Amino acid sequence: MTAVPLPPAHLLTVAEYATLGEDETGRSELMEGNLVMSPSPSPDHNMAALRIALQLMPQLPQDLEVITDVDVDLELAPPDQPGFSRRPDVIVVRRTARPRVRAEGGLIRASEILVVTEIVSPGSRRTDNVVKRAEYADAGIPHYWIVDLQEPASLLACHLTEKFGYLDSEVVGGTFTSTAPFAVNLDLNDLR
Template sequence: MTAEEYEALPEDISKMIEVVDGYVAFCESPTRDHQRAVRRLAQLVENNARSAMGRGHDCMEVDFDVDLRIRDVPLCNRRPDVVLYKCLDRKNNERLRAEHALLVVEVVSPGSETADTTDKLGEYARAGIPHYWIVRLDATGVSAIERYQLDRGAMLYKHVNTLMKDERGVPDVGNPIPITIDWAELEY
């Protein structure tokens, strides 16, 4: 599939697929727990982004389940669970591209382990996205956040750390913006 063919699709169809190297990949509907975790993660990141902007950080936006264009040829279009990105020009309907993204978050679900921990890890790094989080769930909500930061020289992600709910406390993350991880906000 080309970028032109993708853009010609009705939105109800394009929302159900990703395109990887020109091939269509069907995205299964997420579970309620997955959706709940994504919504809460997006809210957490957005609240912290607003605080950062209030302290003088450049304009940022947060979305979930939105098209992120990795590249045009061959077309690679992903729909990350959560993305923090530089504000776009709304007047010109600017497309969200990898170079706008500051942080991409994927929540691992049954069946998405390889895509989230291997495929997307490599794609997002090669696209130059500075930060990537892999989020794991348990019966009560978000249980772990694996944090990766881009090594620009190698264009690979380096594991920064893994934040675990079981370790208690409220960890603070410094990059790409200051984010306080309040585990209670990430429970179902």
């Protein structure tokens, strides 16, 4: 029998959430101070995230790096208020982000992210396409890629505008090619 942790007695700040650790929270995210539990990803989901990361790594400029499955402070609330933290499948960040976390503690910040990628799961379609889309736009993350593994695998690239949140490009299958925020080609057929 697996022990189930008790929920916190109060709404959490991002700093409080960051100190909990996975043993206490399982796989969770923080929404307005509330722990939201989610099941572990499927093997196909994890493999797709790894393959995206492996394809991105040699294509990134020297000042950027790719990180998978890490908690992110969306910076949507003051530090002393109930906060928001998501755990995207893949992020592209400035290389200064990890050393800052090592030195200061805390989480990767939304302001350090250039691209956030979510891989749609059967139970996350609305969350990825509506809820996280709005949160990532509010957090000011310039690019949001939504990957759907249903045959044929596809990618919807969204880029942040000043007035309207994310603007969508066309859904792409086969090979995703872009020049913003850096030159990239992703073989979507390799994700399954």
